[in-house]
Amino acid sequence: NAGVTQTPKFRILKIGQSMTLQCAQDMNHNYMYWYRQDPGMGLKLIYYSVGAGITDKGEVPNGYNVSRSTTEDFPLRLELAAPSQTSVYFCASSWGSSGNTIYFGEGSWLTVV
Amino acid sequence: TQLLEQSPQFLSIQEGENLTVYCNSSSVFSSLQWYRQEPGEGPVLLVTVVTGGEVKKLKRLTFQFGDARKDSSLHITAAQPGDTGLYLCAGDRGTYKYIFGTGTRLKVLA
Numbered sequence: 001n002a003g004v005t006q007t008p009k010f011r012i013l014k015i016g017q018s019m020t021l022q023c024a025q026d027m028n029h030n031y032m033y034w035y036r037q038d039p040g041m042g043l044k045l046i047y048y049s050v051g052a053g054i055t056d057k058g059e060v061p062n063g064y065n066v067s068r069s070t071t072e073d074f075p076l077r078l079e080l081a082a083p084s085q086t087s088v089y090f091c092a093s094s095w096g097s098s099g100n101t102i103y104f105g106e107g108s109w110l111t112v113v
Numbered sequence: 114t115q116l117l118e119q120s121p122q123f124l125s126i127q128e129g130e131n132l133t134v135y136c137n138s139s140s141v142f143s144s145l146q147w148y149r150q151e152p153g154e155g156p157v158l159l160v161t162v163v164t165g166g167e168v169k170k171l172k173r174l175t176f177q178f179g180d181a182r183k184d185s186s187l188h189i190t191a192a193q194p195g196d197t198g199l200y201l202c203a204g205d206r207g208t209y210k211y212i213f214g215t216g217t218r219l220k221v222l223a
Binding site: 044 | 155
């Protein structure tokens with residue numbers, strides 16, 4: 001019953017450092033998403049992918065990069081971390097058809113100091 | 114610019130009261146979903162509505178999709194402390210790029 005797995009769960013970064021948030025799903029979903037959620041707010045779409053080798057920008061892509069080399073994995077790269085990137089990051093996946101359930105990981109708490 | 118605006122942003126009510134949460138947009142959506150999120154966890158799907166005017170019920174929760182598919186509402190009857198959480202609407206404009214609303218944080222007091 002793994003579903004969507006994110007690592008790490010918590011991370012503290014210094015300004016200017018880089019890191020990768022890992023995401024894997026075992027449901028053979030075509031679509032995968034990265035969202036960020038600031039305290040008490042809704043989710044903002046960072047990047048999404050409709051299948052291996054295909055990615056596209058969401059609402060707030062600046063400062064992030066993604067890749068999708070396999071159906072299962074969708075890592076999110078933060079380059080030159082800034083305090084504005086302090087947030088909770090959620091990876092998610094779905095079959096992709098309109099109205100399909102989006103399954104979320106448990107979130108990764110990132111603090112940039 | 115937020116594509117999906119939710120109101121109210123915060124709501125604190127007594128157990129047994131009724132409430133309605135709104136999700137509004139100027140854009141048309143192919144489908145609209147409602148999620149509930151509890152602290153420290155990812156959102157979990159409650160319902161999906163796809164047809165304008167559609168009404169769906171999930172126990173004490175009633176969901177409605179606007180006739181023009183631009184808005185939706187969530188009504189909770191006789192709220193219970195277990196209903197406490199962050200309620201999020203999410204819309205798909207036919208591109209499978211789901212955009213989430215601003216969220217409504219509900220607290221039900223025993």
